[in-house]
Structures are given as structure tokens and as C-alpha cells.
Amino acid sequence: MGVAAASVIAGGLATWALAKPATAVMYPEGASATRFIGLAFDTCAAPKREVMQAWKQSSPYGAIGIYISGGNRACGQRELGLGWIRDVSAMGWKFLPLDVGLQAPCADRTKHPMSRDLETAYQQGRKAAGGALKAAASLGLQPGTALYSDIESFSSRDEGCADAVRSYLSGWTFRLHRNGYLSGVYGNLQSAVRTFSASHGAEDFFRPDVVWNAQWDGETELTGWAGVPDQHWASGQRIKQYLGDHNESYGGYRLNIDSNAIDAPVATVAQPFQVSGTAAATAHEGPSPLRPVLRAVNPGNTVNVVCQIGTPTGRWDKLTDGTWLADSVVAGGVAKPALPPCSVPFQVDSSAAWTRSGPGTDYVEQKQLYAGTLAWIQCETPGETLDRPGYWASLAGGGWMSGALLARPNIYQRSIGVPLCELPASATPAVPPQPQPLAEAAST
Secondary structure (H helix, E strand, O other), X not given: OOHHHHHHHHOOOOOHHHOOOOOOOOOOOOOOOEEEEEEEEEOOOOOOHHHHHHHHHHOOOOEEEEEXXXXXXXXXXXXXXXXXHHHHHHOOOEXXXXXXXXXXXXXXXXXXXXXXXXXXXXHHHHHHHHHHHHXXXXXXXXXXOEEEEEOOOOOOOOHHHHHHHHHXXXXXXXXXXXXXXEEEEEEEHHHHHHHHHHOOOOOOOOOOOEEEEEOOOOOOOOOOOOOOOOOOOOOOXXXXXXXXXXXXXXXXXXXXXXXXXXXXXXXXXXXXXXXXXXXXXXXXXXXXXOOOEEEEEOOOOEEEEEEEEEEOOEEEEEEOOOOEEEHHHEOOOXXXXXXXXXXXXEEEOOOOEEEEOOOOOOEOEEEEEOOOOEEEEXXXXXXXXXXXXXXXXXXXXXXXXXXXXXXXXXXXXXXXXXXXXXXXXXXXXXXXXXXXXXXXXXXX
């Protein structure tokens, strides 16, 4: 990408013609993403609270798809609101927020198609993202949430139609990333998912963070999808809708649902807690008593917590304003219900990115992460990257990665919303490669 194109994108005026596969998510200080692994269901309208409580106690599901925005939604949402989200989240449910916006211009029976003109389709995708962002904010879905664009079946053989869908999704992804949200897309395997996979590294496509594959074969595998390499969306980036439009009953309540297997980011919902004790608590810049104090919080005041993290100085809670409180001063117990671990993901922006056992190139290579893979960052520490000072990221799954290999807002500066971390005692220096015996010649 040329300098002029990069400057246009940095200024927020990107068009479909200036896209690149991996775009930086502009997280604010209070952001945290939430990864869920398990089963989810989606249904046309959000169920009543008592249904959700009964299903939480007796169903195999832990997440629910909710239709939050879009002119092509099929049902009204009488139950869905900020109070419903907070109450149902407190039960332990996770959410997959969906936007049913404009559909492919070659799709059957769509009342609201997107334009075949690529620039227009791109701007329509941006507009759809704006509507989803507004709906997400009204429901209390925090930055770091993944929002999913529902693209129903279309003919991928119609190249102009497929290009319009790609352009629409590029606009959707770019605007979500600029506002600190992750981009997901729902679609049929044969049309949408394969189309996006074929464009995985294309320079005219803003790649989404997650794909949601509608393939009703009854199988829950998240790999081995025909026509989609396992290296694409390889780390907590896949959902499969394996069974559609059927009835299930739990706890005395029957719902018509679709069933999904998931390892992917969901919505982040802040939970309210009271500050305990008799003295004012100090909210710090990071999860350590050594970080600067930014404000005081009086006992009895309510704070909104998005996530927790364990550090050498104890457990800390991150608030929606980006400040941190020691968990010991927040009422609710050490393991607060429904709170995920703190981390934010960025896409790998290199075809040869390896995790290492410590924060530097002198440490042992551990695992290769493919381009587009989400690297879930817990904290960062200064270090040499690409022969100049930068930051290394400590990953939630273990290991370290150079921040210069990730699609971050500035590859050499610390990421907003990511705390500093200390070097782990277990970091292992690199071991020089040992001579290997020659392989014996194969007999013929």
C-alpha cells in the first residue's frame, strides 16, 4: 500500500479501493474482548428472562445470538433492552450480537439489497456498522465486543454480486475497527464463507475477525470446512451453525432455535459492583499499586467492571473508564461471576509470525501464527522489534509476540487499553540449534 493510501485510511476516509487485509482495532482505554468456547443458540426474538434462567440451568447452551439492528430483521424485540442484557448476563449468558442489514444484490427474496457499485456498497457497509454501533451502545455492549453482519445466501458465481458483498463487508469491518469493536460475519458456507476465504489475503478487502458458518450438517467441528483452509480464522475466530430451525425444550420452556458451536469473541458486558470497606479506594492507571493513582472511589459507590486479571501483586478489576481497582476493594468475592479475563485481540499482519518464550528475538520460537490469526494480548512490555524500540505482547494462550507483527494502531508504541506487564520468571532464552543426524536414504 502506498503512503497516500495509508494516510487516507489513517484519516478514516478509506474506500473499498484502498483496503488491506488486516486493519487495526482502535480500542479505547476501557476495552476488553470476551472469548467463548461452547454451544450457542439463536432465535428470532430475545426470550423472556424466566426462559433464559430456565435454559441456563438445564440446557447445554452458554451463549445466545441476539438481533440488535438492521432493516432486514424478521422479528420485533419486545424483551431486548439494557436491563435484559444486564440481567441475562448476570445469569452467566454470553451474547452474539447480529445486524441483519442490506443483503447481496443477487440474493433471493431480499427487500433491501446492497448496491452493485463497489464504492456505494462499501459506504452502505459503513452505515450498517454505524447502526450496529449505536444499538450496541444502547444495550451496554462495550468496546471489544464482536458484532456480526448477517449475510444470507447468495450466488457466488455472480462475480459482480460477490464483489459487492466483499465491499460491503469491508466497509462494515473498517468502521467497527475504528470504533474499537471486532468484526464478524454470518453466512452460508458455499457462498459467503468461501468467498471471504478466497479473499483472505486480498489487498482490496478488509478482512473480518470472525466467520460464522451456516452449514446444517449436524457436525460441530470448527475445522475441516470444505474450501476454507484451517489456517484462515485459526484462533478463536470460528462459529458453526450446525443445525437450523428446530424446537428444543428445557426447564419447561420450548423455543424454535438454530444451534451453533463456537470458539470466538462475543459481547463484553460490564457488571456493576459496589466498592467495599470504610476508606476511599484508589483507581490506578494499570493493574498494580505502583501505577499512578488517577482517582479515588468512595466506599458504597457502584463501579462497572468489564474484566479481571491476575498479576504478581494480586487480582485486579478493569473498569469501563480504563482505570483499575484491586479486586479486594470490590464487593462480590474473588471470582466475580460473569467476568472474563482481560485481553484484547489484534490480527497477525505477517505471514511469518512466531510466538516466543520471552519478549525478544533471543528467546525460543514456540508456535507460528498465520496471517489474520487473532493474537489475544494480556499486557505489553518494552523491547526491540524489527531493529528498533517497540513493545512485545504477552498472549493469553501463552508466549510472546512482537507488536510490530500485529495490526495495531502504531506497531512501535504501546497499545491503548493494554497494561504494562512484568517479565515472566519462566521466560526461556533461545537455545542454539543442535546438529541433526542426516536422514538415511530411502530404499528403492
